[in-house]
Amino acid sequence: xxxxxxxxxxxxxxxxxxxxxxxxxxxxxxxxxxxxxxxxxxxxxxxxxxxxxxxxxxxxxxxxxxxxxxxxxxxxxxxxxxxxxxxxxxxxxxxxxxxxxxxxxxxxxxxxxxxxxxxxxxxxxxxxxx
Numbered sequence: 001x002x003x004x005x006x007x008x009x010x011x012x013x014x015x016x017x018x019x020x021x022x023x024x025x026x027x028x029x030x031x032x033x034x035x036x037x038x039x040x041x042x043x044x045x046x047x048x049x050x051x052x053x054x055x056x057x058x059x060x061x062x063x064x065x066x067x068x069x070x071x072x073x074x075x076x077x078x079x080x081x082x083x084x085x086x087x088x089x090x091x092x093x094x095x096x097x098x099x100x101x102x103x104x105x106x107x108x109x110x111x112x113x114x115x116x117x118x119x120x121x122x123x124x125x126x127x128x129x130x
Contacts, residue, residue: 054106058082061100068097073114075101080108088106088114089121 055077062068062075071093073086082101087095098112 057104058101067093080106082107083111085113088119091116091120
């Protein structure tokens with residue numbers, strides 16, 4: 001008897017819930033979609049600081065390379081994506097500068113805009129000369 005009563009009450013509650021769900025209409029307020037941009041205090045600043053740290057790490061690595069240190073290279077980082085610019089005397093140095101940037105922690109991608117200018121090879125120190 002208790003079994004039948006419990007099943008009856010469960011079935012009744014289920015039918016009541018279904019009836020309520022079907023009969024309810026959504027109001028414009030309940031249908032509203034969230035389109036507001038969520039602002040997290042300090043988030044933008046932390047992303048900019050991370051990008052500056054990445055750019056500094058790349059620049060320091062270039063300066064520690066005897067051949068790359070002789071060239072005026074620039075790096076700009078936005079959202080972990082590095083853009084490298086400048087002039088070097090060989091394709092080999094262009095690739096080396098890109099490899100250093102690409103292998104720097106937190107770098108997602110590198111756009112290499114470094115130009116090769118062979119006239120820069122004169123009066124330069126090269127590890128190949130040793």
